[in-house]
Amino acid sequence: MHTSSDTRKKLSQHPIFAKLKSWESFLIFMTAGVFIANSLASPYFLDPWNLSDATFNFTEKAIVALPLALLIICREIDLSIASIIALASVTMGFCAEAGLGTPWIVLAGLTTGALCGAFNGWLVTRFDIPSIVVTIGTMSLFRGLTYVLLGDTALKNYPAEFDFFGQGYVYSVLSFEFSLFMLLAVVFYLLLHRSTFGRRTYAIGNNPTAAFYSGVNVARHKMTLFILVGLFCGIASVMLTSRLGSTRPTIALGWELSIITMVVLGGVNILGGSGSISGVIIAVFLMGLVTFGLGLLNVPGIVMSIIIGAMLIGVIAAPILLKRMRLGAGRA
Amino acid sequence: MNALFKRRETLLAIVIIAMVAAIATVTPEFIAPSNLLAAYTDTSILIILAMGQMLVIVTRAIDLSVAATVALTGMVMAMVNTQMPELPLIALLPLGIALGLVLGLVNGLLVWKLGIPAIVVTLGTMSIYRGLVFLISDGAWVNAHEMTASFIDLPRSSFLGIQGFAWVSILVIALTYVFVNKRQVGRELFAAGNNPTAAFYTGIDVGRSQFIAFAVSGMLAGVCGYLWVARYAVAYVDVALGFELQVIAACVIGGVSIAGGIASVTGCLLGALFLGVINNALPVIDVSPFWQMAISGAVIVIAVVANTHAERKSGRIILRSAVVGNH
Amino acid sequence: DDVRIGLVVKALGIGFFEAAAEGAEEAAKELGGVEVIYTGPTTTTAEGQIEVINSLIAQRVDAIAVSANDTDALVPTLKKAQQRGIKVISWDSGVAVEGRSVHLNPSSNALIGEMNIKLADEAVKATGSSNGQIAILSATPTSTNQNIWIEEMKKVLPNYSNLELVTTVYGDDLADKSYRETQGLLKSYPNLKAIVAPTSVGIVAAAQAVQDAGKIGQVFVTGLGLPSELAGHVDSGAVKSFAIWNPIDLGYAATMISYNLVKGNATATEVSMGRMGSAMLDSDGSAAMAEPFIYNASNVKEFAEIF
Amino acid sequence: MSVTKPLVSLRGISKFFPGVKALDRVELDLYPGEVVALVGENGAGKSTLVKILTGIYQPDAGHIEYDGAAVRLSTPDKARALGITAIHQETVLFDELSVTENIFVGQYIKHGVFGNLDWRSMHSKAAKILADIEAPISPDTLLRDLSIGQRHMVAIARALSFDARIVVLDEPTAALSQHEIQELYAIVERLKNQGCAIMFISHKFDEIFRISDRYTVFRDGTFVEQGLIRDINESRLIKLMVGRNVDQLFPKKTIDLGPPVLSVENYSHPTEFDSISFTLRKGEILGFYGLVGAGRTELMQSIFGVTQLASGTIRIHGQVIDVTSPQSAIAQGIVYVPEERQAQGAVIDLPIVENISLPQLKTVSRAGFIDNTAEYELAEVYATRLRVKAPNWYETVENLSGGNQQKVVIAKWLATKPSVVILDEPTKGIDIGSKAAVHEFMSELVEQGLSVIMVSSELPEVMGMSDRIVVMHEGLCALELERADFSAERIVAAASGGSHSL
Numbered sequence A: 001m002h003t004s005s006d007t008r009k010k011l012s013q014h015p016i017f018a019k020l021k022s023w024e025s026f027l028i029f030m031t032a033g034v035f036i037a038n039s040l041a042s043p044y045f046l047d048p049w050n051l052s053d054a055t056f057n058f059t060e061k062a063i064v065a066l067p068l069a070l071l072i073i074c075r076e077i078d079l080s081i082a083s084i085i086a087l088a089s090v091t092m093g094f095c096a097e098a099g100l101g102t103p104w105i106v107l108a109g110l111t112t113g114a115l116c117g118a119f120n121g122w123l124v125t126r127f128d129i130p131s132i133v134v135t136i137g138t139m140s141l142f143r144g145l146t147y148v149l150l151g152d153t154a155l156k157n158y159p160a161e162f163d164f165f166g167q168g169y170v171y172s173v174l175s176f177e178f179s180l181f182m183l184l185a186v187v188f189y190l191l192l193h194r195s196t197f198g199r200r201t202y203a204i205g206n207n208p209t210a211a212f213y214s215g216v217n218v219a220r221h222k223m224t225l226f227i228l229v230g231l232f233c234g235i236a237s238v239m240l241t242s243r244l245g246s247t248r249p250t251i252a253l254g255w256e257l258s259i260i261t262m263v264v265l266g267g268v269n270i271l272g273g274s275g276s277i278s279g280v281i282i283a284v285f286l287m288g289l290v291t292f293g294l295g296l297l298n299v300p301g302i303v304m305s306i307i308i309g310a311m312l313i314g315v316i317a318a319p320i321l322l323k324r325m326r327l328g329a330g331r332a
Numbered sequence B: 001m002n003a004l005f006k007r008r009e010t011l012l013a014i015v016i017i018a019m020v021a022a023i024a025t026v027t028p029e030f031i032a033p034s035n036l037l038a039a040y041t042d043t044s045i046l047i048i049l050a051m052g053q054m055l056v057i058v059t060r061a062i063d064l065s066v067a068a069t070v071a072l073t074g075m076v077m078a079m080v081n082t083q084m085p086e087l088p089l090i091a092l093l094p095l096g097i098a099l100g101l102v103l104g105l106v107n108g109l110l111v112w113k114l115g116i117p118a119i120v121v122t123l124g125t126m127s128i129y130r131g132l133v134f135l136i137s138d139g140a141w142v143n144a145h146e147m148t149a150s151f152i153d154l155p156r157s158s159f160l161g162i163q164g165f166a167w168v169s170i171l172v173i174a175l176t177y178v179f180v181n182k183r184q185v186g187r188e189l190f191a192a193g194n195n196p197t198a199a200f201y202t203g204i205d206v207g208r209s210q211f212i213a214f215a216v217s218g219m220l221a222g223v224c225g226y227l228w229v230a231r232y233a234v235a236y237v238d239v240a241l242g243f244e245l246q247v248i249a250a251c252v253i254g255g256v257s258i259a260g261g262i263a264s265v266t267g268c269l270l271g272a273l274f275l276g277v278i279n280n281a282l283p284v285i286d287v288s289p290f291w292q293m294a295i296s297g298a299v300i301v302i303a304v305v306a307n308t309h310a311e312r313k314s315g316r317i318i319l320r321s322a323v324v325g326n327h
Numbered sequence C: 001d002d003v004r005i006g007l008v009v010k011a012l013g014i015g016f017f018e019a020a021a022e023g024a025e026e027a028a029k030e031l032g033g034v035e036v037i038y039t040g041p042t043t044t045t046a047e048g049q050i051e052v053i054n055s056l057i058a059q060r061v062d063a064i065a066v067s068a069n070d071t072d073a074l075v076p077t078l079k080k081a082q083q084r085g086i087k088v089i090s091w092d093s094g095v096a097v098e099g100r101s102v103h104l105n106p107s108s109n110a111l112i113g114e115m116n117i118k119l120a121d122e123a124v125k126a127t128g129s130s131n132g133q134i135a136i137l138s139a140t141p142t143s144t145n146q147n148i149w150i151e152e153m154k155k156v157l158p159n160y161s162n163l164e165l166v167t168t169v170y171g172d173d174l175a176d177k178s179y180r181e182t183q184g185l186l187k188s189y190p191n192l193k194a195i196v197a198p199t200s201v202g203i204v205a206a207a208q209a210v211q212d213a214g215k216i217g218q219v220f221v222t223g224l225g226l227p228s229e230l231a232g233h234v235d236s237g238a239v240k241s242f243a244i245w246n247p248i249d250l251g252y253a254a255t256m257i258s259y260n261l262v263k264g265n266a267t268a269t270e271v272s273m274g275r276m277g278s279a280m281l282d283s284d285g286s287a288a289m290a291e292p293f294i295y296n297a298s299n300v301k302e303f304a305e306i307f
Numbered sequence D: 001m002s003v004t005k006p007l008v009s010l011r012g013i014s015k016f017f018p019g020v021k022a023l024d025r026v027e028l029d030l031y032p033g034e035v036v037a038l039v040g041e042n043g044a045g046k047s048t049l050v051k052i053l054t055g056i057y058q059p060d061a062g063h064i065e066y067d068g069a070a071v072r073l074s075t076p077d078k079a080r081a082l083g084i085t086a087i088h089q090e091t092v093l094f095d096e097l098s099v100t101e102n103i104f105v106g107q108y109i110k111h112g113v114f115g116n117l118d119w120r121s122m123h124s125k126a127a128k129i130l131a132d133i134e135a136p137i138s139p140d141t142l143l144r145d146l147s148i149g150q151r152h153m154v155a156i157a158r159a160l161s162f163d164a165r166i167v168v169l170d171e172p173t174a175a176l177s178q179h180e181i182q183e184l185y186a187i188v189e190r191l192k193n194q195g196c197a198i199m200f201i202s203h204k205f206d207e208i209f210r211i212s213d214r215y216t217v218f219r220d221g222t223f224v225e226q227g228l229i230r231d232i233n234e235s236r237l238i239k240l241m242v243g244r245n246v247d248q249l250f251p252k253k254t255i256d257l258g259p260p261v262l263s264v265e266n267y268s269h270p271t272e273f274d275s276i277s278f279t280l281r282k283g284e285i286l287g288f289y290g291l292v293g294a295g296r297t298e299l300m301q302s303i304f305g306v307t308q309l310a311s312g313t314i315r316i317h318g319q320v321i322d323v324t325s326p327q328s329a330i331a332q333g334i335v336y337v338p339e340e341r342q343a344q345g346a347v348i349d350l351p352i353v354e355n356i357s358l359p360q361l362k363t364v365s366r367a368g369f370i371d372n373t374a375e376y377e378l379a380e381v382y383a384t385r386l387r388v389k390a391p392n393w394y395e396t397v398e399n400l401s402g403g404n405q406q407k408v409v410i411a412k413w414l415a416t417k418p419s420v421v422i423l424d425e426p427t428k429g430i431d432i433g434s435k436a437a438v439h440e441f442m443s444e445l446v447e448q449g450l451s452v453i454m455v456s457s458e459l460p461e462v463m464g465m466s467d468r469i470v471v472m473h474e475g476l477c478a479l480e481l482e483r484a485d486f487s488a489e490r491i492v493a494a495a496s497g498g499s500h501s502l
């Protein structure tokens, strides 16, 4: 028998600690750098209200990024997320139109999201089609349905209490959206890194066949993840719809790529098998800070996208180059 | 070459013909030869890009930056044309193709030499290339009257009643066919995507194959940059925005396996034509514009599901009785 | 301190708005002590505009003048701006009343609708027949001002019994989609005489499509567009005439109004627009500028140099 | 005969992989017109040498002489240009390409000034080669439609498709039927007569003595001895190979068999196997023998719930059970150690601990959250028991040697306290020391009251370890023998469809 300190010492040999340290410290370092640069570049940056306002620009995306990170670790992807957000918003709009109360509206949004996710998951697991292919299709399908349902009209009869989700504050400058995101981030940290669910996610992502042979129900697990992503699109949709106070078919257009960028920037391997929630959270802040900082300098969004694109490649390339340099130095 | 491919492609061809026939019952004019030709001409750019994308996907990579490459090369060519109207097209066209090639090479090098997954590389370059369009143009449009007449007219001029756009796509299809079926480099793309280890054992450099595929895809995107700008006689930042997904969808419908190694020129062409027919028919048969996107989305989903059914393996079949019973 | 005015447009890189920004600069120079921050999202989305507005709020600008991508979606953010003491006006494409204090229409919507139909009538007559079919090519189905104008066009249509409106299609302000929709129109309605595109992207693409279909003289394209973008198509004959208000004047006026609001030089019914005179505000705080100006072969070259 | 000079000589070749010395200053000579048998235990470095000789790997030390001159084989192309060709142990071919293309990929025949591919020549040449080796395969079928044996014939055809001077055969007969093996011998004979130098790798001694002229022995990556086959006998060759006597290779213990634990009745699959019935008793080792592709794996995977198309009855301790997925099989106490260790057995990027706990995360977690201590202790108990060699239990499985990877997989299953363990080719790719350990371990398992099904293609192993043997042929049960009646001839005959089976 071992003493517990002995075991604890052995537990600390867990490779996850080593991996976490390198990638995350790299991202934190960059984030800190951007933070300092922003404070120097703009006198408006270090203002609690401004920082709080800035979080609105990325919180909804970040909320979807959490389950999407798990899905990508599990070797799948969902390109239809933005369209799910839109479709969920439309059902909420119709519920509001019908005079239903806020709880019903929210429920409708979440249900729509989960159903769309389930549809994706069904196509992927039932027919064994790569999810990138399936969700290219459902991306148009879901978005198309919003046009079918709404046409050129907008839905905006949301009850006053509904405003809270996207515009309310919990405590002083702390918005409801942002607090919810932080809470969910903790939940997802535990889910991925501490729970059996997370362990299965990694196992499937690394080797679906071996996981299946080890008694993991791979299809059900993937299905759950797709539904979870859909559900979180529903949550994001509640907040975005509330923040905009209205629904149009174009809502959240083009968000899928920025959400996927967040996840990849956070160190999640797009080919599955590895990644961490803390990485994704730091990447969310990194992207938020970069865009907000550049926004304060009135840099056009498309120029920001050049920077984000370069950052994406650079951040993925850096460890590879570093490793190669180290190897080269070792050989010499 | 093999029965399965033939079956899938015939199926797709039948579906397309059935679709055209169905459209014709609503709007008979649609099947007038001139009209079908116009629909083909309209699909030319999609076909050309799908050919390039097919080569990339067959090596187990993906190119999300094609549309941005189209926009960037198109803008550069339009700007050069307006700044230096005296520069003949014979010099301008190679410039655009070369630029497309360079953009493709950048993707290819990052994938080959750094081993970054293609989807990440092209997700990044997609933003970068499109951002560059904005930077070089300052967001301004280049309009029809600023371009020279020959710049706009060249791909519109007809030969044997067929417009330049269509001729270019026919040429690209033919060249791709030869490249894929008659050239060693082209065949090696398939081997590399089908089984990278085995490819390595037979002396094929898988990274280099991906690099070549990206180069070709970039070059074809360069061609399309010109065709696009000339066709709509305008260049601006959002040219071909989101078009990469159409291109990938065309490949997927055409039976190109996203897992690499499986593709055919015919399939890919049919996939592009399929989307082309839908794009061209929906406005004509007076489908509510609000239905168009949902219909094409549903059609993609259905096509993809149908495709996997055709592809499904029948199992190993060890039993003799089962083999006999199967025939 | 300088008065800082954020001029937010639907998307950067659209010629019309670039011209408006010029007008804004002109107003700034005239006023002195005014800084104009010309900004906007990359694509015409409400979310993108909100991000831009948020960063303007963070910079504590004095006023925001916005041409909105969505009437309603911007309201919560603009309300927040107003709570932080920022004056908000909308121009060109409006925001719901709660989100702004003044809205400056480039012209009255009724006038624009009527103008478009009048142009269509001229276009049909130009084909040599006194009556015929027309179609509308719009931008996105959600575009606020497009939809209002189409409404207004339908209102005056009964006065033109010689015109038959066959359909409305949407080109989403994308050149290729507009082009393809136009091709569709030409195929589905062989007797079509005129296409009215009250959008600068759509009108260009439609003109090109008509030219490519070899239908110049049979079908004319008209609507709202910029002289610089349409000069070539007037040359080719695909476009006989089209209209637009002067975007420079519009940007100028929007800046003037913003400035006067910041300085408190406005009443509930009237606010000065510098050289453009005074804007008369109705009960909703809306004002309209002048009648759109018509361009054709006689003057398009001259204005193409300007915007 | 042996007056000839070597065509190729490998001198002082070393090759290191992270943590493994695969080859350490080995020597090898190949002579024109002669067959050299390279023998050595699993993991002795034979295939590594093949890869060096074909330009796939670069040696870390040493050099290669070809026709007396030093050459560098920096790519597979270079080796091929010198006429070196190999049939690799794993068939490295292209599923989605045609047979013709598989034969010619990388060395296409071209024609015309532009160098376009000449499919017509390739097809006809492929058809001719296939006819020559009596392989009834149409050149334009897709490879994925062929059986494993046919694929091997394609690999052979590929090796013969150009003027080879050196032909390497790395365990070519493992997947071939008796007829195909005879055909292969004929091919080797022909190549010899053409003056080719041949290197032949096999674990089957009858083959080695039948076709080889010389032998070279490796042990643990080092060169041991070379010589003429006619100067050596089988037992000495084995001794050279293993370094000790091998009498106690199969530590089979006699155990009193208990009541039936698992009984399978009339178990059928629409396409893969039919009317399979057998009973497994407590404490019994039941061997399943057959040629590759006989359907044993399919059968076992079906019993384990991987595929759900089979019909028939499965009883555990007399109770009829319904296995619909691996989870349900595990819950019934049936576990399966798959044949493909890396693809199906272990999640090689995860640590040992996480691999062992994967099938029973529930038992090491509370309310869905993993109790790291409990998990660690579970893993430690079983990893220690199986003597897994690793720096610590959080080492990723990828960094372990093949044998240790296999042990992790077995540890994972033992940790679930099963009553039936199915081992599919448990010693495939395992070195001789570990092999004995696995055999010992099987004995231990049955001593503890478990029952074992062992699928194996190695006749000595099946005969050495089993209490009873079931022989399968083309998806059918061809023969069932009690230990007392074991006869190598009958078993082999039944496996290859011999007439006097059953």
Ligand SMILES: Nc1ncnc2c1ncn2[C@@H]1O[C@H](COP(=O)(O)OP(=O)(O)OP(=O)(O)O)[C@@H](O)[C@H]1O
Binding pocket: D017, D018, D020, D021, D022, D040, D041, D042, D043, D044, D045, D046, D047, D048, D049, D089, D401, D402, D429, D430
């Ligand atoms: N790519 C590799 N990376 C790391 N280790 C390797 C690699 N290839 C082989 N090895 C190791 O090198 C040693 C020799 O392997 P090799 O495949 O040459 O053996 P072999 O003699 O062919 O065995 P077998 O009879 O099982 O085929 C083994 O310990 C193996 O684990």
Ligand SMILES: Nc1ncnc2c1ncn2[C@@H]1O[C@H](COP(=O)(O)OP(=O)(O)OP(=O)(O)O)[C@@H](O)[C@H]1O
Binding pocket: B316, B318, D144, D146, D147, D148, D290, D291, D292, D293, D294, D295, D296, D297, D298, D299, D339, D425, D457
């Ligand atoms: N023609 C084939 N195509 C695809 N996979 C095959 C083929 N032949 C064999 N396999 C694979 O090899 C494995 C073994 O198959 P099978 O059950 O037929 O043989 P077996 O009798 O177990 O022989 P062995 O285990 O010795 O290979 C299967 O899991 C299967 O995936």
Ligand SMILES: [Mg+2]
Binding pocket: D046, D047, D048, D089, D170
């Ligand atoms: Mg070997």
Ligand SMILES: [Mg+2]
Binding pocket: D296, D297, D298, D339, D424, D425, D455
């Ligand atoms: Mg097997």
